[in-house]
Amino acid sequence: MWTSLEPTATTVEPGSTASVRLRVRNTGDTVEEYRLQVVGTAAGWARVQPDVLRLYPGAEGTAQVEFAPPRTSDAQAGPTPFGVRVQPRETPHTVDVAEGQVTVGPFAELRTELLPLVVRGRLRAKASVAVDNLGNQQLTASFSGRENGDELEVESEPGSVQVAPGRAAFADLSIKPGSVSWVGGTVKHPFTVSVLRAGVPEPVELRGTYVQPSFIPRWAMAVLSVLFALALAFAVMWFNHKPAMSTQAKEKAGEQRELPQSDGMKKAPSPSPSASEEKEEPKEPANEAKPPESGGGGGGGGGPKEDKPKGPKLRTIRSAEGSGWYLETKRGAKADGTYVGQNPELTDEFGKNQKWILHHYPETDTYSLEAANAPGAVMDLKVGTNIVQIFHTPPENIKSGRLPDNQKWKLESQPDGLTHIVAVGNGECLVDMQNDTSAVTWKCDDRKSMGWTISDWPE
Numbered sequence: 001m002w003t004s005l006e007p008t009a010t011t012v013e014p015g016s017t018a019s020v021r022l023r024v025r026n027t028g029d030t031v032e033e034y035r036l037q038v039v040g041t042a043a044g045w046a047r048v049q050p051d052v053l054r055l056y057p058g059a060e061g062t063a064q065v066e067f068a069p070p071r072t073s074d075a076q077a078g079p080t081p082f083g084v085r086v087q088p089r090e091t092p093h094t095v096d097v098a099e100g101q102v103t104v105g106p107f108a109e110l111r112t113e114l115l116p117l118v119v120r121g122r123l124r125a126k127a128s129v130a131v132d133n134l135g136n137q138q139l140t141a142s143f144s145g146r147e148n149g150d151e152l153e154v155e156s157e158p159g160s161v162q163v164a165p166g167r168a169a170f171a172d173l174s175i176k177p178g179s180v181s182w183v184g185g186t187v188k189h190p191f192t193v194s195v196l197r198a199g200v201p202e203p204v205e206l207r208g209t210y211v212q213p214s215f216i217p218r219w220a221m222a223v224l225s226v227l228f229a230l231a232l233a234f235a236v237m238w239f240n241h242k243p244a245m246s247t248q249a250k251e252k253a254g255e256q257r258e259l260p261q262s263d264g265m266k267k268a269p270s271p272s273p274s275a276s277e278e279k280e281e282p283k284e285p286a287n288e289a290k291p292p293e294s295g296g297g298g299g300g301g302g303g304p305k306e307d308k309p310k311g312p313k314l315r316t317i318r319s320a321e322g323s324g325w326y327l328e329t330k331r332g333a334k335a336d337g338t339y340v341g342q343n344p345e346l347t348d349e350f351g352k353n354q355k356w357i358l359h360h361y362p363e364t365d366t367y368s369l370e371a372a373n374a375p376g377a378v379m380d381l382k383v384g385t386n387i388v389q390i391f392h393t394p395p396e397n398i399k400s401g402r403l404p405d406n407q408k409w410k411l412e413s414q415p416d417g418l419t420h421i422v423a424v425g426n427g428e429c430l431v432d433m434q435n436d437t438s439a440v441t442w443k444c445d446d447r448k449s450m451g452w453t454i455s456d457w458p459e
Helices: 039-045 216-239 397-398
Strands: 002-006 011-013 018-025 032-039 046-049 051-054 060-067 078-088 096-104 110-115 118-119 124-131 141-145 152-157 160-163 168-177 186-195 204-213 317-319 326-329 342-343 354-359 367-372 378-380 390-391 409-413 419-423 431-436 439-441 453-454
Touching: 002 078, 002 096, 018 032, 018 051, 018 078, 018 096, 032 039, 032 046, 039 046, 039 078, 051 060, 051 326, 060 124, 110 141, 110 186, 110 204, 118 124, 118 141, 118 397, 124 141, 124 160, 124 186, 124 204, 141 152, 141 168, 160 168, 168 186, 168 204, 342 390, 342 439, 419 453
Parallel strands: 011 096, 118 204
Antiparallel strands: 002 018, 018 060, 032 051, 032 078, 046 060, 078 096, 110 124, 124 168, 141 160, 141 186, 152 168, 186 204, 317 326, 317 453, 326 342, 354 367, 367 378, 367 409, 378 390, 409 419, 419 431, 431 439
16 A cells, blocks of 8 residues: 655645645555545544545545634644544555644634623722633733723733633733712712733723712711701700709708817728628638540540531532433543543542532522532633533632633523533533534533433532
8 A cells, every 4th residue: 555645734724725635556456445534633624535445456546635724723823733544444454644734824813801891899899801812823912901080090910911722811900999989979980991912003992880989878968967957956945945943942940060070070980890701711622623624635525526617519410311421521631621521320430520519600690510520620611612621710710700601501490300501602502412522512402412410409
């Protein structure tokens, strides 16, 4: 068998196609059938037409290898090696791989969001800027706040971020008013945050509103004014109509006596101690047993034991389809980008890779699903695709819900008692099927493969 790629290297732009030719010659002495398959990173967006060649001895056939990288972060910019596996049917041990290289052109796409759009505080407020890199190359974004005169001061931390393709980054905003509002109700201050991508002259502007309530609300001023008026009226009435108080007591005639002076006054006798005071106080017995000190060791007694703190509830997520496969992180892996799959058996071979922690965010009625075997990693919808993976995010973001939409899910109860797990990022349901590597989402309908049973949920 003889193989050749013509040419061995090509270039393609995301969203377009390019192709190379594969030549295969049967150098054996029997009729052979060759199966063709693209391998490597480019296999997800490449194909061979036809994928089977049947050749007589000495005959040569050709096939076209077509590359169609999507305009998403899945096809990262730069050179990508690939191979075309040629496997004879009669002699599979003589497999051959024709190797080449395809260079994917770069493109940039940025999505920004201010979270939340309206903030509130008397002395300061906090907000965040989310930056999603939807392109196929790393980008750098810087932030600057524009105030309305001296009314506000807007600062970002950090001042710039680097975002990998298909990922998101956050910057915290600190918003402080120029003056304190003591009285006068609520004041609204508009502000603007500019997000400038490196290499692009025009920034993206995000507009928000800072609501500053007064320390003393108007209703309190009205109540104080009424109370002050009532107190003033009462004081005026009191002083103008003060009642005259007199007494009819008189001195009795002839009964006035002069008090004795100096030696004529007797001293009061010093008090003698009472019988009860003369008795001695009983002494404390020398050998009286002392109560055991709290916190000491020993076998008996002691105060009530404190309950050990309980950790978050671990749940299993099981499909209603067929034999009911369990949702898991594949092969127990914990790294970013690990795919999520299903397993027909509940096993502890990889620890807690089939257990999940549900974090609820009541303000949006959404959830994040944290992998129990990889703390800090949540179920993530790969940007621009319907592929489900896990990806690490700061613990405080998991607790507060400051997550991008591709890491949030809605749990929707169905009339049959099952639950739909809906991705906020694309509105599709998690479905009990997967491609060659991972679980996927699909347009929601009433099929049973989109129904799931979550242990001990709802509580």
